[in-house]
Amino acid sequence: MTETTTRTAITRPVFVRHDDAALRTLHIVTWGCQMNAYDSLRMADVLRPMGYREVATDDADMVIFNTCHIRERAADKLFSALGRLRAVKEARGGRMMIAVAGCVAQAEGAEILRRAPYVDLVVGSQAYHKLPELIAAVEAKRASVIDTAFPAEQKFDFLPEDQSGQGAIANLAIQEGCDKFCTFCVVPYTRGAEQSRPAAAIIAEAKRLVARGAREIALLGQNVNAWHGEGLDGRDWSLARLLDALAEIPEIGRLRYTTSHPRDMGDDLIAAHRRNAKLMPFLHLPVQSGSDAILTAMNRRHTVAGFRRIIEALRAARPDMAFSSDFIIGFPGETDADFRATMALVREVEFALAYSFTYSRRPGTPAADAAAQVAPALAHERLMELQDLLRDQQHAFNRAQVGRRFEVLFTGAGRYPGQVAGRSPYLQPVVVAGTGLADGAIGPGTMTEVTITSANPNSLMGTINQEQIAA
Template sequence: MSDTLAHPKAGQATKRLFIKTYGCQMNVYDSERMADVLRPLGYAPTETPDDADFVILNTCHIREKAAEKVYSELGKLRVLKEARGEAGQGGMTIAVAGCVAQAEGEEIMRRQPAVDLVVGPQAYHQLPELLTRTARARGERIGADFAPVDKFDALPAARGGDGVTAFLTVQEGCDKFCTFCVVPYTRGAEWSRPVAAVLNEARALADRGVRELTLLGQNVNAYDGEGADGNPSTLARLAYALADIPGIDRIRYTTSHPNDMSDDLIAAHAELDALMPYLHLPVQSGSDRLLRLMNRKHGRQKYFDLIERIRAARPDMALSGDFIVGFPGETDRDFEDTMDLVRRVRYASAFSFIYSPRPGTPAATMAAQVAPEVAKARLHTLQALLLEQQTAFNQSQAGRILPVLFEKKGRHGAQAIGRSPYLQSVHVDDADHLIGQIVPVEIVSGQQNSLAGRLIHSQAAHLQQRGAVSQAIGAPLRSEAP
């Protein structure tokens, strides 16, 4: 969850904008673009909703608690809005955007009268028009249709903000229909932006100093945007084109589906230096039975085989994943299959959650819902193993020289914080003059969540050193019969 702010054009009246972002990286991107849309209207940043003229909650609908947090926040905003009105401090417009807005728009308007408008994830480009209409009458709800092409065509070419890394949405929606997931219902069918549009936005980001791009999509490796020849491209070909843009030195992408991990994308990891050796590849469960119930359309052996191929192409690949525990019908045996998969794959990082029923999804009405106390115990066991693997991976970097992209100042003196190729946070003293640069760093130690490093000054340092493959990530998987 983060806050995203807008910056006004010079000479315009200042109005104050506060955006609170819940959920995934695509929501972070969307919040940044909402700020871009509102900047020409004179909206400037504010650090708190207390003095905001316009407050937007950009929401996530993946888990039940995320939606309830939105309603809790709306209750606080209602009190603030009323107090400001009574004190004669001017009005406050409140909007709910994103996936909760898409799924529960009418319920939001009914349940919280302080909300002025509700905007789905494919309609936030209409915020300026909506603000004008809302000034006359409360209660607008827009965005029930899915037209991402209209949204991206309407967004300003220029993007605000600063920094050396940026998110760039290239694909939206999902056609997979996993039984636990609301994304197909809130984001619509899979759709990819044309290559030319992606490259234009990337060039603009490079011109403002961005050196690392993270390509975003609900199923980003299903990307098939129109290429210059009029035919569908692939994510691999898009990555090569992006790497040709001066200034773009690093490319990442998330989130991927195992069924869309194509041969040319795997090959690109071996051949394209700009493509970072870090892959988020969710599997959700290690049980074939549960994978069928989840409608994942792949089994554990296919996942193992895919990991083998990826590591053959890029032996130092660091893997991340998503896991759900407590899915309806999950038995002790099913859970042990998940633990076995985690032990064999060896993740550098991972996200794990207790299954949360989402209204309208097939899994919400499945029999044999798992008792909460059982799900909590399983989650604790799984997270202990994942944390052990993450810590071991970080510790295995000690003694290596890694190219670090410095992003910002640290907390102590001239310290700077950057990112390794494996997405680890790296803390280095006396390096704040290097922000925006990729510099070889000797890793001194690895902790649970970060690395500590020191600058080296030898020009003979191997900037792109891949080093010996760590046992933490590189040992071959044992073959398993289908």
């Protein structure tokens, strides 16, 4: 196959519906963040009018790998998966379209086609709304097509309004891209500059989601609290104002937003946690390190003291507030004193949940060529110590919920007969069993007060009183 790069002007795709006889099968493999999961759903939406229906197996007529480029060896993971799929395609006489989408596609599009010329389509994270015309180009030219352009128009403006239902808990992308340029991160290069969707489009999508059964909506963005979009009144709105507007939709019971940056945690957003009852008391706020020296080297442009002030202000606004965070261990130049400062911050804040990794060199980022790279064995040793502490804090937070009563949003059946499962305000899985549940009285989308009776490391058990079930 030869490589063809499409650079035509963007026009709104015409979504031609096919009859049932023309149905084709589609399988999407999703790696990475919630934004990627959202993008995969929207890719399926774009392809549905073309006659594609999703299936669970990778011998579909079209397979899309929606990739993530955050961690090391992301490309190796992709090429390994592509190698396995090549045999399936060859066994079918080539009658399979293979596409690579997402951040690895954006960063390494030409390299993908060089190493895996049997790939038919490479589409970047900002161009997947053009899938119908790109597929048509592949079929017409009988050649690979690559499109990793950053169009001036927002892709959200070109997606069909008829979108996939996500159940009782739904994600909604409101912001994309990053202008922060942390020295370890590829997101500014793979997702582009920060863009905010207008409030009207977000509210309209939220209403479509609740019409399909969503009761909780999580607003997504690479820097979601940097959102500043055109409001319904034509003025610039902040995220706090958008959350207030979404809270006015009666069917929405819960609101969240992720992922936030400490630099964009303004006073109005902190105040929203005090006044907006639908805004959940749980926030993911990545700090990355407890050392100011390392934060400076990372170009985070916030300090440890500033992060502490945000935590204190949020807890003052909402005393039941809990936090999760991200930590990178073994960043170039990290000393033992820097690591001890991170451990001290973790002990002080007490996180309900956290994600921690050793530093991963990403080609093209400033930190990749930095001096004083930390030995992998030392970085791993430090990571294990941090993860032990974070695991203890998570278990302690879960145990502290025993005896509490709070609303649980139920999402479906539990693992065993007679159980129903849902999520707490803090995103913990909650499982309830008892008389009257198996008959569907508590179904997906139901929000009911639960008394927590026991805690496991990663979930909670609870009971519902019979009066609530009967009601």
